[in-house]
Amino acid sequence: MGFFERLLKIDRRIIFTFIAVAIALPLFFNVSMYVETTSEVVGIFSAVDSLSPGSKVLISFDYDPGSMPELQPMAESFLRHCFSRDLKVILMGLWPQGPLQANWALDVILNDPDIKVKNLKYGVDYVNLGYTAGNEVVIQRMGSDIHAAFPVDYYGTSLDEIPLMRGVRNFNNIDFVYNLSAGYPGTMEWVQFAADRFHARLGAGNTAVQAPLMYPYLGKKQLVGILGGMKGAAEYEVLAQRPARAVRYMFGQGISHAVVIFFVIIGNLAFFATRKKKES
Amino acid sequence: MHPSPDIGIWIGGLLTLGIFSFLYGDNPYYKFCEALFVGVSAGHWFITLFWTVFIPKLLGNIGIAIHTFRTEGFAAGMSDYMHWSYIFGGILGFLMILRLFPKIGWISRWSLAFVVGTTAGYYFINYLVSNGLMQIQKTILPLTSVGNIILVVGTFCGLIYFFFSKEHKGAFGGLARVGIWFLMITFGASFGYTVMSRMSLLIGRMDYIFGIWLGMIR
Structure with missing residues (x-):
């Protein structure tokens, strides 16, 4: 058996080991990779930056712990950005676990020294509306009456008793909508119902798997910007000048991608080399 | 540790x-x-x-x-x-x-029929506007930049590839082949994103094992 034949029959567990080492090893080193920002991420960052203090931002957490490594850094950096700009934040989820993800992100950001000094108050500066069943129908209901879609918040308090929600009836009273999505219901539904039907200004953070499907929506009328996977999260951290988890993880991403590309090249070389032999 | x-x-x-x-x-x-x-x-x-x-x-x-x-x-x-x-x-x-209950299980189709029917009606206009009309509007662009030219040519050739009423021969076949190239590049980009997504999940688990669980990472 020649060299290339052996390469083609390489045990998949050897490749798994290479990938595992390539992912795990960089975590032990405090090395940051250069992260170049793209116009899609700048679009969202600029949209938030252009909001005046006191503007209301709605964040929908449409994912669960399975997508945390990609979407939680996005949630945390976006929340920090909003609070640092003194924006009022309304959190919700179309996925049952979404409001929990929101609370985890809040726990991290409210303990950030720069945000802690602001002494933000629940119900005044931020609120968690919780989860309500109905998928895209909830978005449509929010277009006419948010209080009907969410009669009470995550803790069971009537929305009429929450100061932040008193003047908020529908998307006309919300200055920016940010959707963190890992599937259905997610960004596509927010585009179709909130952006296209009710003309909400919308940005999205997506898992890398579904990000390419959302690129056609980019444009002022549908999506002002998109954060695609961990790279998108890292870009946002760089723009906010607060490198955190996503930037730290990007070193492992880079090394593991190099390993994958190496094996793709080796596999193709071996395939074409052995094909010539077989044909002859 | x-x-x-x-x-x-x-x-x-x-x-x-x-x-x-x-x-x-x-x-x-x-x-x-x-x-x-x-x-x-x-x-x-x-x-x-x-x-x-x-x-x-x-x-x-x-x-x-x-x-x-x-x-x-x-x-x-x-x-x-x-x-x-x-x-x-x-x-x-x-x-x-x-x-x-197998004997009367067929009755459940009424519920399914209602769900499928209402969903189809509910989505029809939204899909037509968001995924149809607005995408067509975004593709009709002046050919004044390289980006616009690639977008228009890619969309046109991609559509030709999926037009099976005429045999893919001659100039028509050539355009269809260009369409295949655009499709392959799109699939390649999607694959790259999928690899990134899976690596991200693995990084998350590794960080959990070595960081949160074993306390080996600061």
């Missing part, structure tokens, strides 16, 4: 290793973890939907309807009567359960 004193973190770490053990080969430890995951997920979803849909949406609204009828009778307003409509949803839900 400072392992976590939290028993929950230890269980999470050991179950993660159990799932990873499948990479070496199928084994009882993996099967146990898989069965546990499926069982816990099903239980979690059942409880979540029971307390967020069945109790507040169905029983809650029917309860309001009964209470209103008992206090106000037929003098109640139209919006109060709307609470009775949830009975219709409850009946459709009940019919779905009949699937468990």
Whole structure:
């Protein structure tokens, strides 16, 4: 058996080991990779930056712990950005676990020294509306009456008793909508119902798997910007000048991608080399 | 190295290793973890939907309807009567359960037919506007920049590839081949993103094992 034949029959567990080492090893080193920002991420960052203090931002957490490594850094950096700009934040989820993800992100950001000094108050500066069943129908209901879609918040308090929600009836009273999505219901539904039907200004953070499907929506009328996977999260951290988890993880991403590309090249070389032999 | 004193973190770490053990080969430890995951997920979803849909949406609204009828009778307003409509949803839900009984399981198709029909009608306009008309509008661009030219040519050639009423020969076939190239590049980009996504999840688990669980990463 020649060299290339052996390469083609390489045990998949050897490749798994290479990938595992390539992912795990960089975590032990405090090395940051250069992260170049793209116009899609700048679009969202600029949209938030252009909001005046006191503007209301709605964040929908449409994912669960399975997508945390990609979407939680996005949630945390976006929340920090909003609070640092003194924006009022309304959190919700179309996925049952979404409001929990929101609370985890809040726990991290409210303990950030720069945000802690602001002494933000629940119900005044931020609120968690919780989860309500109905998928895209909830978005449509929010277009006419948010209080009907969410009669009470995550803790069971009537929305009429929450100061932040008193003047908020529908998307006309919300200055920016940010959707963190890992599937259905997610960004596509927010585009179709909130952006296209009710003309909400919308940005999205997506898992890398579904990000390419959302690129056609980019444009002022549908999506002002998109954060695609961990790279998108890292870009946002760089723009906010607060490198955190996503930037730290990007070193492992880079090394593991190099390993994958190496094996793709080796596999193709071996395939074409052995094909010539077989044909002859 | 400072392992976590939290028993929950230890269980999470050991179950993660159990799932990873499948990479070496199928084994009882993996099967146990898989069965546990499926069982816990099903239980979690059942409880979540029971307390967020069945109790507040169905029983809650029917309860309001009964209470209103008992206090106000037929003098109640139209919006109060709307609470009775949830009975219709409850009946459709009940019919779905009949699937468990083979002899009368066919009745569950009524619920499915209602869901499929309403969803199709509900989505028709939204898809037409968001994924059809607006995308066509975005593709009709002046050929004044390289980006616009690539977008217009790529879309046109991609559409030609999927036009099967004419044989892909000559100039038409050439355009279809260009369309294939655009499709392949699109699939390649999607594959790249998928690799990034899977690596991100693996990084998340590795960070959990070495950082949160074993305390080996600062």
